[in-house]
Amino acid sequence: MRRQVQLFIVVLSLASALGQVSYSIPEEMARGSFVGNVAQDLGLDPERLKTGKARVFTRDNAEYVELSRERGVLLIRDRIDREALCRQTTPCALHFQIILENPMEFYRVTVEITDVNDNPPAFEKDVVEFNISESAVSGAKMILDRATDPDVGGNGLQTYALKPMDNFSLKFLNQADGTKTVEMVLEKPLDREENEHISLILTAIDGGEPQMSGTMQILITVLDANDNAPVFTQPTYKASIRENAPIGTVVTTVTATDADHGSNGRISYSISSLLDYSRGKFKINAQSGEVSLTENIDYEKAQTLQINIRASDDGGLVEFCKVIVEVLDVNDNKPDIHIMSKSNVISEDAKPNTVITMINVEDADSDENGKVQCVIDDDIPFAMKSTTNNFYSLVTDSDLDRERASEYNISITCCDEGVPSLSSSVTLTLHISDVNDNAPVFERSSYEAYIVENNTPGLSIFTVKATDADWNQNARVSYILEDSSVNGVPVSSYVSVSADSGVIHAVRSFDYEHIKDFHFCVKAQDGGSPPLSSNVTVKITIQDQNDNAPQVLYPVQTSSSVVAEMVPRSADVGYLVTKVVAVDVDSGQNAWLSYKLQKATDRALFEVGLQNGEIRTIRQVTDKDAVKQRLTVVVEDNGQPSRSATVNVNVAVADSFPEVLSEFTDFTHDKEYNDNLTFYLVLALAVVSFLFITCLVVIISVKLYRWRQSRILYHSSLPVIPYYPPRYSDTLGTGTLQHVYNYEVCRTTDSRKSDCRFGRAGSQNVLIMEPSCTGTMQRIQNEKNILDEPDSPVEVRPCPFYISTEAEICVQSVVYPWNIFRAVKGIVSVISI
Numbered sequence: 001m002r003r004q005v006q007l008f009i010v011v012l013s014l015a016s017a018l019g020q021v022s023y024s025i026p027e028e029m030a031r032g033s034f035v036g037n038v039a040q041d042l043g044l045d046p047e048r049l050k051t052g053k054a055r056v057f058t059r060d061n062a063e064y065v066e067l068s069r070e071r072g073v074l075l076i077r078d079r080i081d082r083e084a085l086c087r088q089t090t091p092c093a094l095h096f097q098i099i100l101e102n103p104m105e106f107y108r109v110t111v112e113i114t115d116v117n118d119n120p121p122a123f124e125k126d127v128v129e130f131n132i133s134e135s136a137v138s139g140a141k142m143i144l145d146r147a148t149d150p151d152v153g154g155n156g157l158q159t160y161a162l163k164p165m166d167n168f169s170l171k172f173l174n175q176a177d178g179t180k181t182v183e184m185v186l187e188k189p190l191d192r193e194e195n196e197h198i199s200l201i202l203t204a205i206d207g208g209e210p211q212m213s214g215t216m217q218i219l220i221t222v223l224d225a226n227d228n229a230p231v232f233t234q235p236t237y238k239a240s241i242r243e244n245a246p247i248g249t250v251v252t253t254v255t256a257t258d259a260d261h262g263s264n265g266r267i268s269y270s271i272s273s274l275l276d277y278s279r280g281k282f283k284i285n286a287q288s289g290e291v292s293l294t295e296n297i298d299y300e301k302a303q304t305l306q307i308n309i310r311a312s313d314d315g316g317l318v319e320f321c322k323v324i325v326e327v328l329d330v331n332d333n334k335p336d337i338h339i340m341s342k343s344n345v346i347s348e349d350a351k352p353n354t355v356i357t358m359i360n361v362e363d364a365d366s367d368e369n370g371k372v373q374c375v376i377d378d379d380i381p382f383a384m385k386s387t388t389n390n391f392y393s394l395v396t397d398s399d400l401d402r403e404r405a406s407e408y409n410i411s412i413t414c415c416d417e418g419v420p421s422l423s424s425s426v427t428l429t430l431h432i433s434d435v436n437d438n439a440p441v442f443e444r445s446s447y448e449a450y451i452v453e454n455n456t457p458g459l460s461i462f463t464v465k466a467t468d469a470d471w472n473q474n475a476r477v478s479y480i481l482e483d484s485s486v487n488g489v490p491v492s493s494y495v496s497v498s499a500d501s502g503v504i505h506a507v508r509s510f511d512y513e514h515i516k517d518f519h520f521c522v523k524a525q526d527g528g529s530p531p532l533s534s535n536v537t538v539k540i541t542i543q544d545q546n547d548n549a550p551q552v553l554y555p556v557q558t559s560s561s562v563v564a565e566m567v568p569r570s571a572d573v574g575y576l577v578t579k580v581v582a583v584d585v586d587s588g589q590n591a592w593l594s595y596k597l598q599k600a601t602d603r604a605l606f607e608v609g610l611q612n613g614e615i616r617t618i619r620q621v622t623d624k625d626a627v628k629q630r631l632t633v634v635v636e637d638n639g640q641p642s643r644s645a646t647v648n649v650n651v652a653v654a655d656s657f658p659e660v661l662s663e664f665t666d667f668t669h670d671k672e673y674n675d676n677l678t679f680y681l682v683l684a685l686a687v688v689s690f691l692f693i694t695c696l697v698v699i700i701s702v703k704l705y706r707w708r709q710s711r712i713l714y715h716s717s718l719p720v721i722p723y724y725p726p727r728y729s730d731t732l733g734t735g736t737l738q739h740v741y742n743y744e745v746c747r748t749t750d751s752r753k754s755d756c757r758f759g760r761a762g763s764q765n766v767l768i769m770e771p772s773c774t775g776t777m778q779r780i781q782n783e784k785n786i787l788d789e790p791d792s793p794v795e796v797r798p799c800p801f802y803i804s805t806e807a808e809i810c811v812q813s814v815v816y817p818w819n820i821f822r823a824v825k826g827i828v829s830v831i832s833i
Helices: 039-043 048-052 082-088 657-664 675-716 818-832
Strands: 010-015 019-024 034-036 055-056 066-067 072-075 092-102 105-114 129-131 139-146 159-162 167-173 180-186 197-206 214-223 237-242 250-253 267-274 281-285 290-293 304-313 318-328 336-342 346-349 357-364 372-375 382-386 391-396 406-417 424-431 446-452 460-463 476-482 495-497 504-505 517-525 532-542 552-553 564-567 574-580 581-583 593-600 606-608 614-617 628-637 644-654 740-749 756-759 809-815
Touching: 010 809, 019 034, 019 039, 039 072, 039 105, 055 066, 055 336, 066 092, 066 318, 092 336, 105 406, 129 139, 139 318, 159 167, 159 180, 167 197, 180 197, 237 250, 250 318, 267 281, 281 304, 336 424, 357 372, 357 424, 372 628, 382 406, 446 460, 460 532, 476 606, 552 644, 564 574, 574 644, 593 606
Parallel strands: 019 105, 129 214, 237 318, 346 424, 446 532, 564 644
Antiparallel strands: 010 019, 034 072, 055 092, 066 072, 092 105, 139 180, 159 197, 167 180, 197 214, 250 290, 267 304, 281 290, 304 318, 336 357, 357 391, 372 406, 382 391, 406 424, 460 504, 476 517, 495 504, 517 532, 552 581, 574 614, 593 628, 606 614, 628 644, 740 756, 740 809
């Protein structure tokens, strides 16, 4: 039954002699659905489908069906809508060919698309209105607008239903074209005073499963009596019009008369309904009945058009007629050429009658306007042969010679037999293949390229180019980097060559300071069998880049020492203070150095030579000039952009070293130490000085006290008792300390760096040299004033104060009594904390 119109396949016919097969499938099948086993039905080996590159060819390129070469079956490629494809035409079918190559063959396939009930009936208008006189007698009829259903056959429109049916019934009349006219018949007279307005629902029902329907509302206004309806002069009008007729062309004029008088006899015309392609293409003058064209029409889409016209008087009575319009064909379509299969390349040793291209030619016009003939030029070694209706083959007609002609542009012209004749043409380009008899040739005998150092790895440096007089694969040149070495390193670690384009890329970033240039060979090899090749030498030169800043060799800058140049106050103008020596490892103008004085304590006193870096005085040195002079010199190269380095030069304006020493502490790190550090240094000096004076006063006081006591004992004639330091025993067993010891207490601004060191015996010479101190430190000679007796006076000698880069504050003192040493050590420790 129709309910079972699902995914079924019926092979209608197999005509192996003609190479044709037909199938039948329902519309709206899912993508990938099975259509038919074309390999089995055509008697083809599935392997032949693969080797022959079998494919589906359709002239309009609308491929609803695709071929699976592996399985040899046809499958649904895209959704098929029968109504969009064929409209009301039955049967609806897809026609296409299956093309195979080597040798070239084609088979015709027809797939009939059966209808599925997927469209409900529909009326052109949702609401229609009628004016009916109350005097209308039973049996009065009104023709209703027909519904349309895109489906065909049993799925199309079948019947109508009217509700309510109190006053009206439906009557169906069969027309000659197979359609049904629907009439609404008055069964019971109307009474306007009882019911002036009546609403009815007309339902159109199709015959599909499931059943689908559409509705239209009928509004009836009951009028006073009008007993004569309009009458057309003929029930059917026939007219013809050419498909290229301009818009506004009058097709025909319909005429109706009404026996009534006055408003009941005044007739107006309107189009009641149009079907399918006719919709919207015509209009009618409501007063004159003149039917004219509103849109262009096309014979190839519809050959006959039908118009239903309504004539109604002011009393509400209507009459209908039908206008049949025949569309006349004109030669307005050029032949349509489709390339089914073609070969772009053919060997020069191909035999005559070798098929090169198969084409399909169609002309949408009819009769003589649709007959087509195809021709090509006479001066080429090819010919056109007609295989079957509308199919042609382009074959070789004689031997080919590539050395005489390597390429042919074949123009195919197809003309119809219309008047005037229309034509279409297509040009095919055919290449003649060659044998490999030419080696690649480089454009130059050697190449030289340049690259700036510090390049990005992978950067394109240069392109070598070679050409081959052969064709296609024989002329396809590949570039190969020949094995060689540069400074013992494989050249492949320096550069690479693109096999296809010949572009030479840098594999690494080059450094001009390490390598200036290198050579290597590139081989160009074609793709023939056997391949031919040639070589070329490429030289790569590295160009310098300003990537190195100047380096100052003198004066040496370190964090632990400062070099100061001395300038005597008697120095004349132009006195050479020192010379800034710098180098730049770059080359050329990138290594040209210039010297500039950036900052100076007194810019009017010194100048720097622009080219030689010599620092000289530019005026006479005076007593007013500060001892401490600091110069900042900028050394700049000539690169773009330029790079620079700075160096600080400390100059002491003095005639002797003591003058320098008084200002020496200010040379180092003037800007590095902040105000807090200066404060702590001053405070530390003050504390140490205070401790030193205090210790000195205490020692003198103790000595005076002991001397006084000794004098008292001496005059009292009492026995002398040796003095021992309290709570300490004599380690040597003598009861006294046999030697004087020097103790060096060193404090810094950071208590973690403070230490206390034991010195050697005070009778020895002590040389204090601190490498962190600038300038030359004088040797300090300790005087030998230490007494041998325990009660001898003690001489305390402080060491000179000095400041180094660690800002150490050192105090050196000579203390004889052991308890005095402990007291000083304790005080210093408390202060440091």
